[in-house]
Amino acid sequence: MVATQPSAAATVAAPILTCNGLRKRFGGRQAxxxxxxxxxxxxxxxxxxxxxxxxxxxxxxxxxxLARDEGTVTVAGQPLDVGxxxxxxxxxxxxxxxxxxxxxxxxxxxNFFGRLYGMGGRDLARRVDEILAVVDLADxxxxxxxxxxxxxxxxxxxxxxxxxxxxxxxLDEPTVGVDPQxxxxxxxxxxxxxxxxxxxxxxxxxxxxxxxxxxxxGIIDTGTIRAEGTRRELVxxxxxxxxxxxxxxxxxxxxARSLADFAGxxxxxxxxxxxxxxxxxxxxxxxxxxQTAADAGLAVTTVEVVEPDLEAVFLHLTGRALRx
Amino acid sequence: MRAAxxxxxxxxxxxxxxxxxxxxxxxxxxxxxxxxSVLMPSGGNEFTARYVIIDDDGGPxxxxxxxxxxxxxxxxxxxxxxxxxxxxxAEAREQVEAGELDAAVLIPEGFSDAVxxxxxAELTIVGNADATLGTEVARAVSTAFxxxxxxxxxxxxxxxxxxxxxxxxxxxxxxxxxxxxxxAPLSLGGTLADSRQLGAATFxxxxxxxxxxFFTAQFGALSLLGERRGGTLPRLVAAPIAPWTIVAGKALGxxxxxxxxxxxxxxxxxxxLGASWGDPLAVAILVLxxxxxxxxxTALITTLSRTEEQAGAWNSIAAVTLAILGGAFFPLAxxxxxxxxxxxxxxxxxxxxxxxxxxxxxxxxxxVLPSIGALFAxxxxxxxxxxxxxxxxxxxx
Numbered sequence: 001m002v003a004t005q006p007s008a009a010a011t012v013a014a015p016i017l018t019c020n021g022l023r024k025r026f027g028g029r030q031a032x033x034x035x036x037x038x039x040x041x042x043x044x045x046x047x048x049x050x051x052x053x054x055x056x057x058x059x060x061x062x063x064x065x066l067a068r069d070e071g072t073v074t075v076a077g078q079p080l081d082v083g084x085x086x087x088x089x090x091x092x093x094x095x096x097x098x099x100x101x102x103x104x105x106x107x108x109x110x111n112f113f114g115r116l117y118g119m120g121g122r123d124l125a126r127r128v129d130e131i132l133a134v135v136d137l138a139d140x141x142x143x144x145x146x147x148x149x150x151x152x153x154x155x156x157x158x159x160x161x162x163x164x165x166x167x168x169x170x171l172d173e174p175t176v177g178v179d180p181q182x183x184x185x186x187x188x189x190x191x192x193x194x195x196x197x198x199x200x201x202x203x204x205x206x207x208x209x210x211x212x213x214x215x216x217x218g219i220i221d222t223g224t225i226r227a228e229g230t231r232r233e234l235v236x237x238x239x240x241x242x243x244x245x246x247x248x249x250x251x252x253x254x255x256a257r258s259l260a261d262f263a264g265x266x267x268x269x270x271x272x273x274x275x276x277x278x279x280x281x282x283x284x285x286x287x288x289x290x291q292t293a294a295d296a297g298l299a300v301t302t303v304e305v306v307e308p309d310l311e312a313v314f315l316h317l318t319g320r321a322l323r324x
Numbered sequence: 325m326r327a328a329x330x331x332x333x334x335x336x337x338x339x340x341x342x343x344x345x346x347x348x349x350x351x352x353x354x355x356x357x358x359x360x361s362v363l364m365p366s367g368g369n370e371f372t373a374r375y376v377i378i379d380d381d382g383g384p385x386x387x388x389x390x391x392x393x394x395x396x397x398x399x400x401x402x403x404x405x406x407x408x409x410x411x412x413x414a415e416a417r418e419q420v421e422a423g424e425l426d427a428a429v430l431i432p433e434g435f436s437d438a439v440x441x442x443x444x445a446e447l448t449i450v451g452n453a454d455a456t457l458g459t460e461v462a463r464a465v466s467t468a469f470x471x472x473x474x475x476x477x478x479x480x481x482x483x484x485x486x487x488x489x490x491x492x493x494x495x496x497x498x499x500x501x502x503x504x505x506x507x508a509p510l511s512l513g514g515t516l517a518d519s520r521q522l523g524a525a526t527f528x529x530x531x532x533x534x535x536x537x538f539f540t541a542q543f544g545a546l547s548l549l550g551e552r553r554g555g556t557l558p559r560l561v562a563a564p565i566a567p568w569t570i571v572a573g574k575a576l577g578x579x580x581x582x583x584x585x586x587x588x589x590x591x592x593x594x595x596x597l598g599a600s601w602g603d604p605l606a607v608a609i610l611v612l613x614x615x616x617x618x619x620x621x622t623a624l625i626t627t628l629s630r631t632e633e634q635a636g637a638w639n640s641i642a643a644v645t646l647a648i649l650g651g652a653f654f655p656l657a658x659x660x661x662x663x664x665x666x667x668x669x670x671x672x673x674x675x676x677x678x679x680x681x682x683x684x685x686x687x688x689x690x691x692v693l694p695s696i697g698a699l700f701a702x703x704x705x706x707x708x709x710x711x712x713x714x715x716x717x718x719x720x721x
Contacts, residue, residue: 065561082567089564097555103338115330116563160559 015074016041016090016168016199017062022071024057024223031057033223036071039168044190044200046214047225048207048310050320054223055203056096059172062201063093076167089117092166094158096173102146106137106156109145110163117164127163134189135159151182158189168199175209187212207310219314226317231310232281238316240308241266242282246293247274247302255296262292282307327565331573332580335547339581349540349585353532354592360528361597373397373405373426373458376416383436385445385473393465394429404461420450426458427451429466439473526600529593530679531652533586534614534672538643540585541618544578545626546635548714553632571714575619582615602682606689610678613699617671620703621646623710646670674698 015038024032032054039045047055060066062073064082073080078087100109110128114120119127132138135155145153158174171190175183190213194200204210210217211231218228227234248255252270259277260268264285267278275293279285282305293300315321339345377394379386397405408425410416416428430448438445447466451459548571551557560570590607593599601607622639629635647653649663650672656664667673678695681687689696 060558063562065558082561085564085566088562091562093559093562095555095558095562099555099559101334101338101554101556103341104334108334108337112330112334113559113563116327116560116565118326118564 014041015039016076017201018072018074019058019062020072022058022061022073023069024061024066025069031223032061032068034071035220035223035225037218037225037228039199039201041167041199042194042197043216044194044202044214046210046217047201047203047220048205048210048217048314049203049220050205053205053220055205055220056172057223058220059170059201059203063091063170064088065093089164090167092161092164092169094161094169094171094174096176098153098157100145100153100156100160103144105142105144106132106148107141109156110160113160114163119164127165131159131163134162136185150177151179151185154178154182154186155189158186162193166198168201169193171200171202173203173205175204175206207314210310217310219310219317221314221318227313234310234313235308238308238313240312241278241280242308243306244277244279244282244286244289245274245302245304245306246277246298246300248293248298248300249273250298251296252298255293255298258296259289259292262289265289325569325572327563327569328573328576331560331570332577335544335574335577336580338547339543339577345540345543345581348536349581350588350592353536353585353589354529354596357525357528357532357589357593357599358597360532361524373461374408374424375405375427375429375458375462376408376410376419376425377429377431378410378413378416379431380413380433381431381435383434385436385439386431387436389431389447389466389469393469397461397465405458417450420452423452425452427462429462445470445473523598523600525593525597526679527676529589529597529599530601530676531647531672533589533593534618534650534675535643535647535652537582537586537614537618538622538639538646541578541582541615542622542626542635542639543581544574544576544619545623545710545714546632546639547577548574549626549629549632549635568715571711574714575623575711578619579615582618583612586611586615601679603688606682606687606692607679609689609696610675610682610692610699613678613696613703614671614675616703616707617674617699618703620705620707620710621671623714624706625710627710627713647672649673651676668698671699671702674702 017037017039019038020036022032022035023030035054035058037045047058049055057066061068061071062075062080064073064080064084064087067082073087075087076090078084078090080087101112104112107128110131111124114124114128129138132141135158137152137156137159140148140152145156148156154174158171161169161171174190175186178186187209190200190202194213194215200213202210202213216228216230217234218225219234220226227237229237252275256268256270256275259265259275262268262285264280265277266280269276275298277289279289286303286305290300290303311321375394375397377390379390394407398407405426410419413428413430416425416430419425420428428450430450432446432448435445435447447470449459449463449466451462548557551560557570561567590599590601590611594601621642625638625642626635629638647670650656650667650670652672656667656673674695678692678699681691681695
């Protein structure tokens, strides 16, 4: 595993979830091999890896539905095991597969799971109403879920996980098999929950979801976390920088020399019809780069920023693509 | 416990919405019991035998045997046999051989004289090899009669010996005549055949109830596999409840459904079919025992299965097989001895035996304690294994 500096969110707040040395073997296959990470309050942590990497096994151990062979899990200061009830109360779990009863209505599903979390009476009724509103199913509350669309079922699936106001939300690939519109709605919901201060563990094999939602990402493959950190930290690990392509007219060679002296620019090369720059932080430096180019007499017509992504990091670390 | 109640309530809500469950639990057993009791009014478990008596003696002892115990066997109200007439011993043997008769009782010439003279007297029972019980009943009745005769002879001999001197034949005959009424009249009361008789409505209501109970009682264990298939089991296990709570909730839901369906069948068959179940308390405990036994066995079978479909198939096979072996479909009394022994391994046999034993008026719970004990023993032993396996099913390892 490649060690990286944790983000500010992880160091400032006390960890809600701490995992150390998790190991799980199924027969001859080591599904999880020494996985460990922490998630702070208000932090969204992503486990990014291809199918079969060990994401679901890890999340199953963390929420106490799968007994581990080795390691420790602590949630909100409470040790967690399969039989732990106190620690489980702090967790909201949204499994990858839909976990709702098709022959019960949306409200009945929520009422049932609410009771399992010790809720009841008016508190439960009020909270169910809130969740129905959050997942936009208030007008379908009395309808059996077997009549719901895939997206509606997914939203209810997430709503059940939020019912008891958990401190830690575990989302296991919640957008698998979801249409683009529902997927976007789910991602917006997760972003909102993160902003509200909930700690979130989010597993996915979609690089763009991890980049969009997660403060920190653990790249997992063959049961091992190969690297973790912010997107920028991970990209830095593999020595890649942002690329800025300018289409421009004017004295390209002079402009390249001016820009090459600019702080954070590693290289500036004129090419046919423009310039190509290698920079540390393209988004941050772009306004000043354009001003410098203009000062050098360039007429810029198009700008393209290419940032190295987590796909490239994964490829670098494992030698294969995320979707292999 | 609150979580277990929530799981049981949720399961029952799902079962009630699933109309097939109501059909299996109440409608089908009641309908079949009604149809069978109309089609076969004699009752599937009623024992009847066909005998012939060849009386080559014609003396007073032979007449006493025919008019006494054999006539009691053929009593239209309380008897269990039909006496038929044939022309000769050869024809009797032929019909027994062909299975048309259960047994022939042969009274040889000189039988009465031999008895009165104190010599060796012998009755011959020719039984059909396939009618074991019928033959045994005839043999038991004959043996009892001969034993009584021996007692009378012994009593008379004892008196004469006490009086001393040479026995006076007239006095001996007088003593014998006086001793005969003092002997207990031969009765079939309390014999196996009599106490196991049930009316058709009661028998079919009970047999269909216990047969379909095995389909109703499996819901709880099956739904555990259903939760796993449907993806809801991980969410249950992830909740802040002990894993055994899930199993307890499933068992509770299954128990309530099975007990309610049995209660509905007992009441409805009594009111609508005229079934006579017997002492209510004893019936209630027998029903509870049957429910526990069915839940235990189906839990064991289900938790040995890998999928819901496999469990459903195995439970159905077990339900039908146990019902056949337990005498729910045809009378075991006519079956071979080995089948009657094997039937004791089935809850069906013990339940039907218990209901049968409650038949005579005045019998209460003490009469059916063996059946109750057997049912609970079967249920608790198999259920303990099933529950342990269900607990392991709930938590992936």
